[in-house]
Amino acid sequence: MGLRIAVIGAGASGIAAAARMRAAGHDVQVFEKAARLGGTWRENRYPGVACDIPSHLYRFSFAPNPDWSMEYAGGAEILAYLDRAARDLGVAGLIRCGEEVRRAALEGRRWRLTTTSGDAGAFDLVIAAMGVLHKPVLPAIPGREAFAGRSFHSARWPEDLSLDGLRVGVIGTGSSATQIVSAVADRVARIALFQRTPQWIFSVPNRPIAAAKREAFAAEPERMRGLYDMLGEAMNGRFAAALVGRNPEALAEIEANCRANLARVRDPDLRARLTPDYEVGCKRLVISDRFYEAIQSPAAQLVTDPIERIEAEGVRTGDGALHALDVLVFATGFDTFNFHRPMKVIGRAGRDLDDDWAGSSRALRSVAVPGYPNFFFVGGPNSPIGNFSFLMTAEAQVGFIAGLADLVEAGEAPRLVEPREDATQDWNARLEAAMPGTVWAAGGCSSWYFDRSGKVASWPWTYEDFTASLARPDPAEFHLA
Secondary structure (H helix, E strand, C coil): CCCEEEEECCCHHHHHHHHHHHHCCCEEEEEECCCCCCCHHHHCCCCCCECCCCCCCCCCCCCCCCCCCECCCEHHHHHHHHHHHHHHCCCHHHEEECCCEEEEEEECCEEEEEECCEEEEEECEEEECCCCCCCECCCCCCCHHHCCCEEEEHHHCCCCCCCCCCEEEEECCCHHHHHHHHHHCCCCCEEEEECCCCCCEECCCCCECCHHHHHHHHHCHHHHHHHHHHHHHHHHHHHHHHHCCCCHHHHHHHHHHHHHHHCCCCCHHHHHHCCCCCCCCCCCCEECCCHHHHHCCCCEEEECCCEEEECCCEEEECCCCEEECCEEEECCCECCCCCCCCCEEECHHHCEHHHHCCCCCCCECCCECCCCCCEEECCCCCCCCCCCCHHHHHHHHHHHHHHHHHHHHCCCCCCCEEECHHHHHHHHHHHHHHHHHCHHHHCCCCCCCECCCCCECCCCCCHHHHHHHCCCCCHHHEEEC
8 A cells, every 4th residue: 555655845855755655655745935936946946046966967867858948947947947857757746735734743653744724644653854955035234125116035026026237236155156246247237246245166168969969869868868867977976076075186177167267357366365265175065167257247346345334325334335235135045954944843752853853953874853753855865955956865765765665664553663773873974974074064164054052064074974874774774663
C-alpha cells in the first residue's frame, strides 16, 4: 500500500521529493502556501533574475532539458522547467496550492497537519522541503515606512512596475542587487546602489545556447548526461572543493578571475570602494560579467556612506546627502535559518522545534532531528546551500529520506524512525571541528552562512563526502520503534 506522506513546499526540492516518493508507490500529498509551484523562482521575478549555476547542471538528473536557451538560465525559464517537470513526473496533480501548513504535531504514531484550510489529516511521514531563500529580510533602518515612492523587497517585485526614466535606489550588494543593477542601469534616469560591504564578483559570460546544439541534445540525450557530469565535476571538484580547503589551486584561479574582473573598473577611487577586504569565497560568490560595466554607466552611483535614515523623498546618508528616489528596492536577502517557521512542529512528548532550535539548528546528516520521528528535512541544518547545485544536494537528501521511508515501512505497520541523540551530537561535533578549515570561517567576513549563535552552518567537506554521507541510512544511528 505504501506510506501516506506529506511534502511541505512545491519548489524544486518539494517536486524532487514528491516524484521520488510517488515512484516508490507511496500516497503523496504536497502542500504549497502560494497559488502555484516554483519556490524561489516563483518568488523572485525582478529584472535580470538568473541562476548562478550553469543551466545544464541546475536541473533534476532524472528530468533533462534540451531546451535551455542560455548557459545560465533566467528565472522565468527555470520556473517553466519546474512546471514542465512537475507535470511530466506526475507531481502537479498532487499539489494543494494556497494551503500553508501552520502546525505539524505527532499524535501517537502519525503526524497530524493543520493548514490554513483546517485539518489536513494524518500522515505516516512528513518531508519539509520549504527551501531557505523564501523569507525576505528587511533592514532595520529608521524611517523605512516613511518613503513616499514605491518600496519593496527584491523578492516582492511588483508585476506592474516599469523603471524606465525613474530614480531607483537599491540597498544591498549580493546577487539580486548585482543582477538588478546590471539589468536596468541603461534605462533608468538614475540608479544608486547603497553598499555596506563590497562583493567579489566572478566573471563568466552568459552566452545563448545555439539552436543546433539544443536540437542535438534533444536527439542524443546522452550528450546532456555527459555535459551534466562534466559541469558537476567542474563545480564540485574545483569550486566547491576550493571553499573547504581541498583545492587551493582552484581557489587561487577563482581569486585571479575576480581580481581581473575588478580591474575593468577604470576609476581608481570607484575600484577601491568596490574592493573587498576579505578572502574570495568567504561570502557567496557573485557571478556577473556585466555588473562592473553597469556601475560605471552615467546613470549609476555607488553610495558607500552609511545610511542614516529613510525619508519621504529618499535615502539620507551619514554625510548629510539626500538621495532623492522614486523607487527603493531592498535586495537584502533572506532568513536562511528559517527552515520550518512559521509552522509549529510539535514532536515526541510535546517537544517544540522552535524551542529545540532557539539557539542553533542541528540535525543528523542535515535531514533528521531527535525527538521528531518520521519528520525529515530537505535543505535542513548544515546543508551545502552555498557549495553545490541545490538540485543535486536536494536529490541526494531525498534519496536518503527514501531509505528512511523504507525503514518506516519495513514492519507490519509503519514504524517510527528517529535519530539517536548521541549519533546527532557526534555528527554535529564532527561538522563543527571541520569548519575552521573552510573559507567561510577563516576568510575574514560575516555572511548568511553564520547562524544566530555565530557558528558557520554550511557543509565543510567535499561533494563526494556529501553523497557518501547520504548513500544509505545506518540503522545504528536511529531508534526504530
